[in-house]
Amino acid sequence: MIVGLIITCEVAFWVLLAAGLALRYLWRMPRTGLALLLCEPLLEVVLFAVTAIDLKNGAQPDWRHGLAAVYIGFTVGLGHATIRWADARVAHRFAGGPPPVRPPKYGMARAVHEWKVAGRWILASVVALALLQAAAWYVGGHGDTSSLRAWQTRMLWLIGINVVIAASYTLFPKRAPAGSPGKPVR
Template identity: 75%
Template sequence: MIVTLIVICEVGFWVLLAAGLALRYVARMPRTGAAVLLMEPLLEVVLLVVTAIDLKNGAEPGTVHGLAAVYIGFTLAMGHRAIKWADARVSHRFFGGPPPVAPPKYGMARAVNEWKVAGRWVLAAAIALGLLQAAIWYVGGDGEVGSLRTWQHRMLVLAGINVVIAGAYTLFPKKAPAGAAPVEAEGPRSFTKL
C-alpha cells in the first residue's frame, strides 16, 4: 500500500506541476497556477499520515516505510527547485521567456553552485533522518527497526557524497579552457533528480 501511495504522490507531483504551469501560461491565470503548485506539499502530508497509520496498525517497519520518509525529505528539499526548473524551461520554450541560466562550469562560481546543490541534498537527508528517527521512536524498542536504520545510513552516505563533491570543487576548482569567456554566476537553475 505504501509503495502504491509513493507512486501516486510522484505522479501527483508531476500532474500538479503540469496543471499549475498550464494555468499560469496557457490559461493566463498565474495566481491560480501558483495555488495549484502550492497544493503539492499536501501530497507529502498524506503520505506521512498514511505511513504513520500503517505503523500504528501494527505493520512491521520495512523498506517501504523508509522509502516514504526519504521521498518526503527529497520532495520537501528539492521540490521547489524542480518547480522553478520546469517553470523556466516551459516559459522559455513555449512562451517566449528568457532562456534559463545555465549553472557555472568553472572556478569558484562552480564550487558555490556545488555547495548549494550539496546543501539541498543535506537538507533532504536531514528531513528524512528526522522522519526515520521519529518512526523508530514511534515503533519503540519492541519493533524491528533495522530497515529504517539502513535508510538512515544511506541518507548519511548520500549527504556525505554531495559534501565531498562540493569540497572537491572548492579545493580543486575546474579551470576554464583557454580562450573561454568568463561566465557570470547568476542563480543556477539546474536540477537533477535521481
C-alpha cells in the first residue's frame, strides 16, 4: 500500500505541476494555477499521515516506510527547485518570458552553483534522516528498525557525495577554454 501511495504521489506531483502551469500560462489563469501548485505539499502530508497510521497499526517498519520518508525529504528539498525550473521553461515557451538562466560553466561561479545544488540535496537528505529517526523512535524497541537505519546510512552517503562534488568544483574550478568570451588569448 505504501509503495502504491508513493507512486500515486509522484504521478500526482507531475499532474498538478502540469495542470498548474497550463492554467497559469496557457489559459491565463495565474491565481488558479498558483492555487493548484500550492496543493503540492498536501500530497506529502497525506503520505506522511498514511505511513504514520500504518506504523501505529502495528506494521513492521521496512524499506517501504523508509522510502516514504526519503520521498518526503526529497520533495521538501528538491520540489520547489523543480517547480521553479519547470515554471521558467513554460513561461519562456508559452508566455514570452525570458529564457531560463543557465548555470555558470566555469570558475567560482560554477562552484557556488554546485554548493547551492548540494545544499538542496543535503536538505532533502537531512529531512529524510529526521523522518527516519522519528519513525525509529515511534516504533521504539517493539520492532526491527534495521531497514530504517539502512536508509539513514544511504542518506549520509548522499550527503557525503554531494559535499565531495561541490568541494571538487571549489578546489579544482573548471577553467574557461582559451579564446572563449571573457578569456584573454595568449
